[in-house]
Amino acid sequence: MSKILVVAEHAEGKLNAGVAKVIAAATPIGGEVHVLVLAADGASVAAEAAKLAGVTKVLVADNAAHATPIAANLAPSVVEVAAGYTHVLFPGTTFGKDVAPRVAAKLGVPQVSDVMAVHSATSFDKPIYAGNAITTVETPAGTMVATVRLASFTAVAATGSAAIEKVSVATVAAAHTRYKGLEAQKSARPDLQSAAKVVSGGRALGSSENFKVIFDFADKIGAGVGASRAAVDSGYVPNDMQVGQTGKIIAPSLYFAIGISGAIQHLAGIKDAKVIVAINKDADAPIFEVADIGLVGDLFTLVPELQAKM
Amino acid sequence: MKAIVSVKRVVDYNVRIQVKPDGSGVVTDGVKHSMNPFDEIAMEEAVRLKEKGKITEIIAVTMGGAKNEETLRTALAFGATKAIHIKEEGEIQPLTAARAFAAVFKKEGASLFIAGKQAIDDDANQTGQMLAALLDLPQATFAGKVSIEGNVATVVREVDAGLETLEIDLPAVITADLRLNEPRYLKLPDIMKAKRIPIEAVTLADLGVTAAAAVKVIKTTPPPSRSKGVMVKTVDELVAALKAKGLA
Ligand SMILES: Cc1cc2nc3c(=O)[nH]c(=O)nc-3n(C[C@H](O)[C@H](O)[C@H](O)COP(=O)(O)OP(=O)(O)OC[C@H]3O[C@@H](n4cnc5c(N)ncnc54)[C@H](O)[C@@H]3O)c2cc1C
Ligand SMILES: Nc1ncnc2c1ncn2[C@@H]1O[C@H](COP(=O)(O)O)[C@@H](O)[C@H]1O
Numbered sequence: 001m002s003k004i005l006v007v008a009e010h011a012e013g014k015l016n017a018g019v020a021k022v023i024a025a026a027t028p029i030g031g032e033v034h035v036l037v038l039a040a041d042g043a044s045v046a047a048e049a050a051k052l053a054g055v056t057k058v059l060v061a062d063n064a065a066h067a068t069p070i071a072a073n074l075a076p077s078v079v080e081v082a083a084g085y086t087h088v089l090f091p092g093t094t095f096g097k098d099v100a101p102r103v104a105a106k107l108g109v110p111q112v113s114d115v116m117a118v119h120s121a122t123s124f125d126k127p128i129y130a131g132n133a134i135t136t137v138e139t140p141a142g143t144m145v146a147t148v149r150l151a152s153f154t155a156v157a158a159t160g161s162a163a164i165e166k167v168s169v170a171t172v173a174a175a176h177t178r179y180k181g182l183e184a185q186k187s188a189r190p191d192l193q194s195a196a197k198v199v200s201g202g203r204a205l206g207s208s209e210n211f212k213v214i215f216d217f218a219d220k221i222g223a224g225v226g227a228s229r230a231a232v233d234s235g236y237v238p239n240d241m242q243v244g245q246t247g248k249i250i251a252p253s254l255y256f257a258i259g260i261s262g263a264i265q266h267l268a269g270i271k272d273a274k275v276i277v278a279i280n281k282d283a284d285a286p287i288f289e290v291a292d293i294g295l296v297g298d299l300f301t302l303v304p305e306l307q308a309k310m
Numbered sequence: 311m312k313a314i315v316s317v318k319r320v321v322d323y324n325v326r327i328q329v330k331p332d333g334s335g336v337v338t339d340g341v342k343h344s345m346n347p348f349d350e351i352a353m354e355e356a357v358r359l360k361e362k363g364k365i366t367e368i369i370a371v372t373m374g375g376a377k378n379e380e381t382l383r384t385a386l387a388f389g390a391t392k393a394i395h396i397k398e399e400g401e402i403q404p405l406t407a408a409r410a411f412a413a414v415f416k417k418e419g420a421s422l423f424i425a426g427k428q429a430i431d432d433d434a435n436q437t438g439q440m441l442a443a444l445l446d447l448p449q450a451t452f453a454g455k456v457s458i459e460g461n462v463a464t465v466v467r468e469v470d471a472g473l474e475t476l477e478i479d480l481p482a483v484i485t486a487d488l489r490l491n492e493p494r495y496l497k498l499p500d501i502m503k504a505k506r507i508p509i510e511a512v513t514l515a516d517l518g519v520t521a522a523a524a525v526k527v528i529k530t531t532p533p534p535s536r537s538k539g540v541m542v543k544t545v546d547e548l549v550a551a552l553k554a555k556g557l558a
Contacts, residue, residue, distance in 0.1 A: 101439035
């Protein structure tokens with residue numbers, strides 16, 4: 001029987017929405033599913049985690065070393081708690097990607113990155129080559145560490161009521177790493193990773209002023225906003241809006257790619273979108289090969305018109 | 311102060327990946343290979359740190375078969391001062407690579423290790439973090455900006471929520487994200503000069519490293535293909551098509 005430990009990501013006392021998707025990936029493995037909350041004061045996060053359907057217990061390890069998300073401090077705590085677990089799962093976010101390999105290395109076990117399907121307790125699917133191939137892998141004996149590709153799973157409901165248990169870990173904050181802060185874009189728009197609709201703009205926007213066309217349209221339809229790497233590199237929008245192989249991987253019901261050519265690295269981030277709409281002035285742009293609905297023309301006239309008509 | 315940069319040979323990022331019909335993997339024979347793009351960025355960063363006088367030596371390290379020598383030649387053309395080839399045929403687990411790099415790091419007495427944030431073949435995003443764990447060193451992954459003053463590196467990290475800043479004491483491991491820099495174009499004389507620099511070859515056994523237990527690949531399949539969509543001619547048609555799908 002498996003015993004699964006899911007490491008909870010959280011910020012400002014709130015559980016990250018991705019954790020409910022990790023639980024969805026953990027459930028088919030079978031067995032107990034415990035959530036580990038590492039925080040300075042994890043009470044509110046633990047209460048949220050306890051409600052996730054399928055969670056059998058929440059462990060809260062309050063420790064001053066957990067006050068900021070420093071991998072060198074969190075990994076030893078996970079390793080301490082992980083004894084006796086068959087699986088240690090993390091969300092496939094920058095948080096999970098930062099901490100999980102550090103845990104795997106300390107446990108001396110390999111890690112499976114970006115689990116997208118669970119066949120059994122030891123067999124999983126994961127993408128390689130920016131999602132242009134999928135491998136089915138078999139993990140060796142011993143604890144398995146993995147990150148979960150969030151776009152592949154549907155969040156479990158908040159209908160549970162698991163017990164919450166305090167645990168203590170011996171971790172002392174390492175002096176060698178100092179957290180200096182987070183520069184976060186505060187936005188009232190839906191979160192890119194959980195939004196049902198997303199509108200993304202590419203290099204074609206030409207400037208941050210012009211990107212307003214994308215924001216205005218997104219606001220009209222209540223969508224989150226994303227961007228191609230070219231738009232981010234050119235400084236039109238901040239890095240946390242990048243969608244793709246090395247940015248965010250998303251699975252909205254409706255995705256608009258506007259002035260985006262459709263490079264494989266961008267497509268890697270949107271393969272799970274239900275409906276892809278592309279607007280591009282080049283009829284031969286590769287984005288049209290994957291778009292469900294394509295419209296050829298100048299975005300600066302088409303998008304405002306679309307905004308007015310939707 | 312010595313820096314080590316890991317450089318992996320991967321299928322070039324422009325190549326359209328083909329899955330072998332028998333499911334045994336992707337076609338790599340006769341396909342263009344290059345240095346992993348994130349490792350080019352790591353190399354460039356090391357060269358810039360050397361140009362600024364922050365480090366004095368750059369050791370490029372790769373692990374893989376005979377052809378990885380090309381990747382080391384590229385690293386030498388960038389400005390690596392030494393190149394180490396850890397010879398290993400076949401699949402390499404990130405944990406095995408991390409163990410080998412840890413051994414090289416200790417042997418060389420280096421102060422900084424810069425890796426790419428992920429290799430674009432396995433997309434694992436593990437090796438740098440594993441290396442840091444094995445050496446009990448601080449890590450700053452997904453670096454978008456690095457500045458070094460004395461023994462302290464200030465790293466701006468690209469995280470989901472925005473930009474996070476960490477201050478870490480050297481020795482340390484940093485992994486490079488896309489916006490850290492734009493790698494320079496290599497000049498022909500540098501490429502020619504790089505051909506004459508000797509490469510040090512070692513094996514895992516030489517390094518006293520044992521391979522990690524492997525995650526076995528059972529089969530490789532192409533991703534589910536999206537069915538071909540429709541082209542519309544006007545915004546009105548687009549709105550109608552969305553309405554038909556219940557999306558407008
Ligand atoms: C290792 C690696 C990782 C990468 N990761 C990512 C990633 O995560 N995400 C990502 O997006 N990219 C990524 N890239 C970059 C990727 O290869 C492309 O360079 C990038 O996606 C291109 O962005 P773009 O489509 O906006 O720009 P372009 O390719 O320049 O396309 C612009 C498009 O806009 C159209 N256009 C221009 N003007 C108009 C107009 N007025 N109206 C309508 N259409 C117009 C053009 O026809 C063109 O198709 C990565 C690259 C590498 C090497
Ligand atoms: N076989 C290898 N040879 C050289 N560098 C490697 C190798 N494997 C991993 N790396 C380094 O580790 C980074 C992350 O790789 P990965 O964990 O496989 O995604 C790469 O960008 C390289 O810098």
